[in-house]
Amino acid sequence: MNNSSNSSLQDYQAWPIFMLAFIRLFYVSIFERALSNYLYFTIEIRESTLGLISSVGALTYIISPVLGQMLTKKIGMRNALILNSMLTPLLSGAQILYSAPWFLIICRIGIGLTMGLFWPNCLYLLSKWQQVSTAKKSKKNFALFNFSWNSGFIAGLLVGFMWAFSWSDYLTMIISWTLSFLLIPVSFFITKDSKKSPVSETKVIYQTEDPLSHLDIKEDLLINSHTPMIVFPILFSWLGIMHLAISKSIFMFGYPIILKVFDSPSYLTYLVQAGIQFTQLIGLTLINSMKVYTRKIASVLSILGLSIMAVTIVFIGNILYISIVIMCVGLLLGFIHGTSMKIMLEYGTAKNSTKYSIRNEILVGIGFGVTPIIAGYVAEVNVYYNYMYIIIVGLFLFISLLYISRNVKRNFIEKKFYR
Known part of the structure; x- marks a missing residue:
């Protein structure tokens, strides 16, 4: 079993994870900004309602990694990431079709829950690949992952600025939503899980959607580290x-x-x-x-x-x-x-x-x-x-x-x- 697991790990390809991180943060940065602007400047909802809609996703994410890992243990990390990639466009698109506050809150609770399938599993895969990679390659993987979501988030906002300046927040929101469908084909390129799921460990890794509200993940520093x-x-x-x-x-x-x-x-x-x-x-x-x-x-x-x-x-x-x-x-x-x-x-x-x-x-x-x-x-x-x-x-x-x-x-x- 261990030989099979190690062989599966050694055959990994990291680029789908980097692409998923870039696409997700590129689309999210535009969509979230456009949605908030549309609700506040066009529909003119109250500030208190906007605050509630803005917050429920982050509040849900406090518990979603635990729930997400419970599901991941049953279906595997690859299937969990594919499921997340399918649910994300569905829940985002629903917010465009119907903008009643109660409905938006339900959708955003769903998005917060699906995040528990995405970030923890990306980080687990990177941690597992580190075990079968050279120190140089491991460092490169972490650096590329951090660069992927950082560049995706900042580039997305700059592109969103140009779209909103040229057209409107509503059209910008729709265009960014269509980009979220790119997550689906990319997720199918993720290497299939070994029979023994790496998420059988008890550790839960958290990561918020805002790429700079949390730490940049680092290599394992437990051995010979100075603190x-x-x-x-x-x-x-x-x-x-x-x-x-x-x-x-x-x-x-x-x-x-x-x-x-x-x-x-x-x-x-x-x-x-x-x-x-x-x-x-x-x-x-x-x-x-x-x-x-x-x-x-x-x-x-x-x-x-x-x-x-x-x-x-x-x-x-x-x-x-x-x-x-x-x-x-x-x-x-x-x-x-x-x-x-x-x-x-x-x-x-x-x-x-x-x-x-x-x-x-x-x-x-x-x-x-x-x-x-x-x-x-x-x-x-x-x-x-x-x-x-x-x-x-x-x-x-x-x-x-x-x-x-x-x-x-x-x-x-x-x-x-x-x-």
């Missing part, structure tokens, strides 16, 4: 990632509302969201090259920086300025994200446990899922009240993180880890 980031309390990571999720949700959810206040075109949302994703990716890249103490300073100052930016948005009533500031917010989010995720990863590595990553993804799901609901009701009173959270809580968190990380000092770390 200097565990000098931080794990609370530093949890507070940072929770503030990241809530702050990003507020900035992204509030921007279309501000556009409407200033009577500005909806197609700017594609460009600004692409900007915030791109600058966050830059922040993630930069933070990975920093030493431990520098990461602390960068992430703590970034939390303070978010509060300062929120203040300027409240008091400077210029849509061009607000658009540029929100795009630049991504850089600070990248610093917070990179530091928080690095701490979480290295705690999991040092203690050989997945509980840190699971708790992290639950916090991310709560942050991205609950925030739009609350922000929607608050925006109906005053859109700028949402930014008061970032200002007040950000200042409190800035002081708190400085205190709980007071033992993370430059001299101590350099002597311990870099001598």
